[in-house]
Amino acid sequence: MLALPFRGRWLTQNSPARRVPSHGTDLFGITYAIDFVAVDGHGRSAPRTWRSLVATESPHLFRGFGMPILAPEGGVVVEVHDGEVDHEARRSQPTLLCYAVTQASRVRQGIGAVAGNHVVIALSPSGPYVGVVHLRRGSIGVGLGDRVKTGDQVGECGNSGNSTEPHVHVQVTDSVDWARARGLPLAFRPAGSEASDRVWLPREGEIVDAG
Numbered sequence: 262m263l264a265l266p267f268r269g270r271w272l273t274q275n276s277p278a279r280r281v282p283s284h285g286t287d288l289f290g291i292t293y294a295i296d297f298v299a300v301d302g303h304g305r306s307a308p309r310t311w312r313s314l315v316a317t318e319s320p321h322l323f324r325g326f327g328m329p330i331l332a333p334e335g336g337v338v339v340e341v342h343d344g345e346v347d348h349e350a351r352r353s354q355p356t357l358l359c360y361a362v363t364q365a366s367r368v369r370q371g372i373g374a375v376a377g378n379h380v381v382i383a384l385s386p387s388g389p390y391v392g393v394v395h396l397r398r399g400s401i402g403v404g405l406g407d408r409v410k411t412g413d414q415v416g417e418c419g420n421s422g423n424s425t426e427p428h429v430h431v432q433v434t435d436s437v438d439w440a441r442a443r444g445l446p447l448a449f450r451p452a453g454s455e456a457s458d459r460v461w462l463p464r465e466g467e468i469v470d471a472g
Contacts, residue, residue, distance in 0.1 A: 262448055262450055263433075263448070264331070264334065265449055265469060266330050266393055267429060268329070268331075269299060270301070271297040271299050271300065271325075272304065272469075273295065273464060275294065276296075276463055276464055277447075277462065279465040283295060290435070290436070292445075293432065294431065295463070296428050296429070297431070300324060300468065304468060305324075306324055316353065318350045319350070320349065325427040326427040330414065331412050332413045334391055335382075335384075336382040337407070338381070339381050339383045341403065342373055343398060345373060345374075345377040348424075350426040351426070371439075374422060376423070376430075377423070378396040379393060380403060389434065390437055391431070395418070401416040431447065448460040
């Protein structure tokens, strides 16, 4: 059971409440992974302009870019990867189609090209392991071996790796051997609730308000 890794309003995408595997694959242990996109009071991640219809957009235009990302649970940092570029965002059909064509090449490049900048926290010496993914380059503020508490900031929301717009991807695995890791089911505590019997899995399209 995890805490939400952010504050504010976020739209749920690719939820395992809708389908498993949630992202269409079991690769890299993402079977039960979930995505959240920061949105404004109207449910928009960024203003719509002509570029959002036919071209790529700067990630800086998006509400989530640079927002704090928090540790979903306490533990020890066992993997940190930084240095991947925050690339242009893509919402238009032409740019999404071009991006889909290059998907296989990113998978062949490995976890850095897919997850981008990320942090993995071991909840015990033998796991499970919680990953927060697609962080902003240069924003990661923890290092290998650091002990973090639930709610500690580990980085900022970015658009690195296999990401079409700034968002945070959360997953739980049984290993950090990414060629063999298996995804594990996850659930969240509602914001502000410490009651262990209150858990839920946000649905696809659900807006989560974390205060």
